[in-house]
Amino acid sequence: MTFTQVYKKLLKHYGRQHWWPAETPFEVMVGAILTQNTAWTNVERAIARLESRSCLTPQAILEAPLSELVECLKPSGYFNLKAQRLRNYCQWYIDAGEFPCLSCINTDALRKQLLAVNGIGPETADDILLYAFERPVFVIDAYTRRIFSRLKLLASDANYEVLRHQFETGLQMDVAVFNEYHALIVRHAKDVCKKRPDCADCCLVHICLFCEE
Numbered sequence: 786m787t788f789t790q791v792y793k794k795l796l797k798h799y800g801r802q803h804w805w806p807a808e809t810p811f812e813v814m815v816g817a818i819l820t821q822n823t824a825w826t827n828v829e830r831a832i833a834r835l836e837s838r839s840c841l842t843p844q845a846i847l848e849a850p851l852s853e854l855v856e857c858l859k860p861s862g863y864f865n866l867k868a869q870r871l872r873n874y875c876q877w878y879i880d881a882g883e884f885p886c887l888s889c890i891n892t893d894a895l896r897k898q899l900l901a902v903n904g905i906g907p908e909t910a911d912d913i914l915l916y917a918f919e920r921p922v923f924v925i926d927a928y929t930r931r932i933f934s935r936l937k938l939l940a941s942d943a944n945y946e947v948l949r950h951q952f953e954t955g956l957q958m959d960v961a962v963f964n965e966y967h968a969l970i971v972r973h974a975k976d977v978c979k980k981r982p983d984c985a986d987c988c989l990v991h992i993c994l995f996c997e998e
């Protein structure tokens with residue numbers, strides 16, 4: 786079994802997921818920061834609050850009183866921490882010249898810059914690279930670890946960079962495929978391959994080794 790075979794089965798079963806659910810690249814970036822440790826529905830509520838107060842630009846986020854920013858972010862949880870992270874990100878983003886300048890930087894250098902921003906870890910950086918900047922970077926999250934360790938394609942406790950490298954070398958470096966694959970992984974983990982998996986309803990059951998344990 787290969788990463789490509791799993792991708793084809795998931796795509797055939799679920800269809801396209803149309804990610805990332807956002808209007809602009811900057812909204813993707815905000816969503817990537819706010820989605821840390823919370824469900825997407827909570828992120829949507831926080832983004833709607835930012836939008837309703839005309840706070841969905843890097844300048845507006847930096848200029849807003851901290852109390853107002855925190856109020857907007859409350860639905861996303863960890864709101865004090867996320868307000869500070871969002872401000873850190875926006876300061877870096879403006880200082881770096883925003884999207885037009887950043888989109889001219891090569892992927893490795895841009896990833897290094899993102900990881901240097903306080904509060905931006907590998908998963909958030911890779912969400913931003915893939916879904917905002919459309920770079921061929923594979924996002925690894927807890928869902929990826931769960932599904933692919935059950936499929937015996939990955940070790941669940943392996944280092945983030947090792948897992949990312951395995952996906953990126955196991956697939957064609959194609960932004961559209963990376964985009965769709967991560968979205969399908971999230972869908973499959975939420976719907977079927979949950980903490981207690983519904984293997985009887987799984988489109989991967991015939992290639993999965995989990996049930997043989």
Ligand code: SF4
Pocket residue numbers: 932935936977978979982983984987988989990993994995996
């Ligand atoms: S067969 Fe079960 S463990 Fe394997 S991928 Fe499907 S739901 Fe997950």
